[in-house]
Amino acid sequence: MIRYIASRLGGMVIVMLIVAILVFFITRLAPGDPAAVMLGEQATAADIANLRATYGLDRPLVVQFAYWLKELAHGNLGQSIFLQRPVTQALAERAEPTFFLTLFSLGIAMLIGVPCGIAAAVWRGKAVDQVFSAFAMLGASIPSFWFGLILMQIFAVGLGWFPVAGYGDPGVPLSDRLHHLVLPAIVLGIVNSALILRFTRASMLDVLGEDHIRTARAKGMSEARVVLHHALRNALIPVITVVGLTFALLIGGAIVTETVFGLPGVGNLVVSAVLRRDYPVIQGALLVIAALYVLINLSIDLLYLVIDPRVKY
Amino acid sequence: MATLPLRVPASLSSRGPTAILLRKIFGRKVVLVGAAILTVMALAAIAAPWITPYDPMALKVLDRLQGPRAAHWFGTDELGRDVFSRVVFGARYSLMIGASVVLVSVACGVLLGVAAGFFRRLDAPIMRVVDAMMSFPDILLAIALVAVLGASMTNVIIALSIVYTPRVARVVRASALVVRELLFIEAARALGISTWRILFIHVLQNVASPILVQATFIFAYAILAEAGLSFLGVGVPPALPTWGTMIASSQQFVHHAIWVALFPGIAIVLASLSLQMVGDGFRDLLDPKLRKAL
Numbered sequence: 001m002i003r004y005i006a007s008r009l010g011g012m013v014i015v016m017l018i019v020a021i022l023v024f025f026i027t028r029l030a031p032g033d034p035a036a037v038m039l040g041e042q043a044t045a046a047d048i049a050n051l052r053a054t055y056g057l058d059r060p061l062v063v064q065f066a067y068w069l070k071e072l073a074h075g076n077l078g079q080s081i082f083l084q085r086p087v088t089q090a091l092a093e094r095a096e097p098t099f100f101l102t103l104f105s106l107g108i109a110m111l112i113g114v115p116c117g118i119a120a121a122v123w124r125g126k127a128v129d130q131v132f133s134a135f136a137m138l139g140a141s142i143p144s145f146w147f148g149l150i151l152m153q154i155f156a157v158g159l160g161w162f163p164v165a166g167y168g169d170p171g172v173p174l175s176d177r178l179h180h181l182v183l184p185a186i187v188l189g190i191v192n193s194a195l196i197l198r199f200t201r202a203s204m205l206d207v208l209g210e211d212h213i214r215t216a217r218a219k220g221m222s223e224a225r226v227v228l229h230h231a232l233r234n235a236l237i238p239v240i241t242v243v244g245l246t247f248a249l250l251i252g253g254a255i256v257t258e259t260v261f262g263l264p265g266v267g268n269l270v271v272s273a274v275l276r277r278d279y280p281v282i283q284g285a286l287l288v289i290a291a292l293y294v295l296i297n298l299s300i301d302l303l304y305l306v307i308d309p310r311v312k313y
Numbered sequence: 314m315a316t317l318p319l320r321v322p323a324s325l326s327s328r329g330p331t332a333i334l335l336r337k338i339f340g341r342k343v344v345l346v347g348a349a350i351l352t353v354m355a356l357a358a359i360a361a362p363w364i365t366p367y368d369p370m371a372l373k374v375l376d377r378l379q380g381p382r383a384a385h386w387f388g389t390d391e392l393g394r395d396v397f398s399r400v401v402f403g404a405r406y407s408l409m410i411g412a413s414v415v416l417v418s419v420a421c422g423v424l425l426g427v428a429a430g431f432f433r434r435l436d437a438p439i440m441r442v443v444d445a446m447m448s449f450p451d452i453l454l455a456i457a458l459v460a461v462l463g464a465s466m467t468n469v470i471i472a473l474s475i476v477y478t479p480r481v482a483r484v485v486r487a488s489a490l491v492v493r494e495l496l497f498i499e500a501a502r503a504l505g506i507s508t509w510r511i512l513f514i515h516v517l518q519n520v521a522s523p524i525l526v527q528a529t530f531i532f533a534y535a536i537l538a539e540a541g542l543s544f545l546g547v548g549v550p551p552a553l554p555t556w557g558t559m560i561a562s563s564q565q566f567v568h569h570a571i572w573v574a575l576f577p578g579i580a581i582v583l584a585s586l587s588l589q590m591v592g593d594g595f596r597d598l599l600d601p602k603l604r605k606a607l
Contacts, residue, residue, distance in 0.1 A: 015445050018444075019449075146577075290448040
């Protein structure tokens with residue numbers, strides 16, 4: 001097992017190194033001088049030269065990369081050009097709404113996806129299954145930004161149940177700030193419940209076809225006990241995998257949804273950075289989100305070792 | 314002992330495996346409905362100049378933000394442009410971007426996947442890069458790429474193709490790994506058939522089905538992603554009537570003119586839904602576990 005963990009950690013380091021290389025070179029794809037691109041059309045030659053010197057852009061590419069990696073190793077993601085502060089600080093300031101939005105959305109997605117997936121599997125081929133399967137397909141086809149815009153019109157503008165946009169003033173209590181997240185979380189939760197629903201249904205169908213379920217039924221056990229006690233326990237283990245997959249979807253969805261609802265989160269920061277061509281922020285956000293994704297997936301794989309006695313490496 | 318002549322009914326002998334597979338696929342209601350919606354959308358996109366009542370770019374400020382009515386089925390937008398005409402023309406751009414992304418990502422993904430699955434030395438390096446690229450959420454990587462390349466239709470296609478190539482590569486590699494070990498590949502090698510011929514005739518034929526499934530899903534994701542990029546203002550220029558740009562420009566007026574956002578959104582949902590219906594049908598049929606149940 002230790003060998004497995006060590007090999008997975010080694011694999012993760014390699015993947016993260018490649019991620020770092022990709023992130024570094026993506027910004028170098030820009031045609032022309034990156035300093036000129038960052039500063040815009042009105043920059044003078046002196047400004048460009050200054051920025052090139054500040055960021056070491058006048059040095060060879062390999063040297064720049066090595067320097068960047070060294071800084072990364074010290075937790076330094078660079079300095080935002082527009083915000084005039086470290087990227088780590090900018091990301092940390094914007095982390096709260098994104099963290100809670102992702103967490104609530106995941107909760108809502110699981111609350112919808114798991115029970116509906118179980119029901120669809122238990123009543124396979126029946127109307128319940130068809131309705132939930134159609135819902136899953138529809139959920140995966142709805143653009144979250146459009147869904148958010150429409151729900152905002154109905155529930156925030158029309159009925160006034162939720163705040164229209166924003167995250168409340170900085171001084172307001174946490175509960176007030178979280179109130180602003182309800183509607184965006186419902187939007188993201190519904191859209192992303194599709195994957196969990198499908199996964200739970202498939203996993204339950206697999207387990208319901210196994211011998212131990214047939215034995216349980218043969219012993220005269222009630223169907224509810226067979227499903228909830230015997231099938232669900234086993235079926236939910238693979239569903240954990242979906243948490244890792246959903247994380248990437250939720251972060252992607254959060255970027256767009258934050259923009260619709262005017263939430264000052266990481267997604268909004270990234271979109272603003274793109275519009276301002278603030279490359280250090282784009283690089284930093286890409287790197288941190290990719291690292292989180294890799295870490296979450298690794299943790300889930302390791303979690304299997306703890307919760308499923310059948311899994312041995 | 315008299316031997317009976319073996320006769321194959323003409324109706325059966327004329328049906329190859331492809332015809333039988335297609336009959337099975339389109340025998341499913343979900344696939345049929347999905348394919349029908351998609352066909353109508355594609356035909357509407359092609360015939361857009363002839364079936365739309367107005368020029369999608371024609372400004373008529375006096376008619377701005379009018380609700381759906383006989384003269385304007387889907388109403389008008391903030392500049393008095395006919396929303397129905399724009400939605401139909403939008404299908405041209407959105408479907409074209411989706412189709413281009415599928416073509417480019419499938420071509421690149423097949424090359425990488427076959428190379429990784431067939432040549433052991435290339436497997437680890439290619440797959441590590443694929444893993445790394447798949448660590449980024451799709452839309453985030455696309456945003457970063459468009460930010461660097463510049464916002465244009467071509468660059469959106471390039472960015473989304475880069476985003477979706479790893480998905481194809483992973484699927485193709487998995488299938489190529491299986492096919493590599495099959496006896497007929499060994500037989501082909503023994504017959505002296507060149508590696509390239511084995512790869513592109515024998516391996517490719519055997520990985521075609523999973524590629525087809527993946528292609529339909531990528532088409533759907535690309536339509537959604539393009540709309541997302543355009544909505545954020547980092548996709549195609551706002552002047553082009555894609556469904557995403559239409560929703561983006563409607564944001565300021567949506568409070569009192571919901572139709573400006575509603576109809577392009579429904580178009581996106583319909584396009585994506587129909588593609589997923591077709592893709593799901595293909596996948597169910599090609600999955601040996603599920604095939605028995607159908």
